[in-house]
Amino acid sequence: MRGPGGGTEDLPTPRPGPSQDTHDSHDAAPGCASCALSTGGARLARLGLAPGRHDHVVALAGNPNTGKSTVFNALTGLRQHVGNWSGKTVARAEGGFTYGGARYRLVDLPGTYSLLSTSADEDVARDALLFGQPDVVVVVVDATRLERNLPLVLQIRQITGRVVVALNLVDEARRHGLTVDARHLTRELGVPVVPMAARRNEGIPDLLAAIAQVAGTEDAPAPLRLVHKDPALEEAVTELAGRVAGRFPGVPNARWVALRLLEGDPGIEAAVRDGTLGELATPATPVERAG
Numbered sequence: 415m416r417g418p419g420g421g422t423e424d425l426p427t428p429r430p431g432p433s434q435d436t437h438d439s440h441d442a443a444p445g446c447a448s449c450a451l452s453t454g455g456a457r458l459a460r461l462g463l464a465p466g467r468h469d470h471v472v473a474l475a476g477n478p479n480t481g482k483s484t485v486f487n488a489l490t491g492l493r494q495h496v497g498n499w500s501g502k503t504v505a506r507a508e509g510g511f512t513y514g515g516a517r518y519r520l521v522d523l524p525g526t527y528s529l530l531s532t533s534a535d536e537d538v539a540r541d542a543l544l545f546g547q548p549d550v551v552v553v554v555v556d557a558t559r560l561e562r563n564l565p566l567v568l569q570i571r572q573i574t575g576r577v578v579v580a581l582n583l584v585d586e587a588r589r590h591g592l593t594v595d596a597r598h599l600t601r602e603l604g605v606p607v608v609p610m611a612a613r614r615n616e617g618i619p620d621l622l623a624a625i626a627q628v629a630g631t632e633d634a635p636a637p638l639r640l641v642h643k644d645p646a647l648e649e650a651v652t653e654l655a656g657r658v659a660g661r662f663p664g665v666p667n668a669r670w671v672a673l674r675l676l677e678g679d680p681g682i683e684a685a686v687r688d689g690t691l692g693e694l695a696t697p698a699t700p701v702e703r704a705g
């Protein structure tokens with residue numbers, strides 16, 4: 415998928431842009447609580463800080479430096495730290511918007527390459543996705559580095575079907591002579607894939623429509639289920655998942671926890687041993703639903 419001029423496989427390449435400033439006018443959406451953007455039929459109103467009452471929670475996930483905070487700023491009117499290197503967002507940030515008559519709480523997460531993480535920042539993202547139970551997960555991917563971004567999309571698809579893929583940086587992809595077949599990807603992943611260039615506000619209306627559609631459906635696709643060819647492994651996972659669910663009632667993704675335990679994931683092992691896994695099942699911010 416890489417075109418001429420693409421960066422190295424391991425290090426995100428600084429993007430050519432008007433500046434590497436963290437708050438240049440291209441990076442930040444106009445910060446204005448009353449700004450409204452007409453998006454076809456429905457309207458976006460940026461609310462700035464997260465509303466106390468909301469109808470839906472939307473989490474922004476993705477690899478580092480893919481434009482999550484740029485999308486967050488465009489939808490909320492806030493000015494989260496944006497810049498041309500990885501690891502800027504280190505804790506969750508929350509903001510709000512209304513669209514099509516519904517109030518949304520939007521959560522900007524630190525970048526992560528994998529749900530099998532590793533660093534403290536990545537744990538914030540992992541816990542929010544696995545245990546926070548957002549109504550929609552928007553996975554922001556870099557259209558110029560799709561092969562590197564898709565593993566996380568697939569991992570997230572294994573825990574939920576309530577996913578929208580924001581195929582960001584299509585302007586960069588175009589510059590490199592790359593086109594991504596979004597319709598094909600949509601078919602393969604079973605969830606909406608929205609091409610966009612968030613820094614230019616391109617694709618925001620389609621993203622909003624996809625978020626509203628997924629948030630409003632009772633009928634989201636089932637999570638992708640890894641089929642373990644080894645019957646003994648499958649049996650072990652099923653049995654252990656049952657025990658995890660018994661010990662921590664209400665913990666989502668007991669099967670995922672079981673797989674991590676079988677792999678010997680030290681963080682998950684510790685959370686099971688000291689009981690904090692149960693606390694993860696409770697979203698960090700108490701959720702007060704509107705209506």
Ligand SMILES: Nc1nc2c(ncn2[C@@H]2O[C@H](COP(=O)(O)OP(=O)(O)OP(=O)(O)O)[C@@H](O)[C@H]2O)c(=O)[nH]1
Pocket residue numbers: 429431440441476477478479480481482483484485495496497498499500501502503504523524525526582583584585586610611612613614
């Ligand atoms: N060319 C182009 N640049 C973009 C686009 N969206 C974001 N950027 C730039 O990409 C860089 C990273 O954007 P951020 O929004 O900070 O990315 P992030 O995913 O929040 O990064 P972390 O918090 O570090 O994981 C910034 O320089 C943005 O201006 C886009 O659609 N096109």
Ligand SMILES: [Mg+2]
Pocket residue numbers: 482483484495502503523524525
């Ligand atoms: Mg960020």
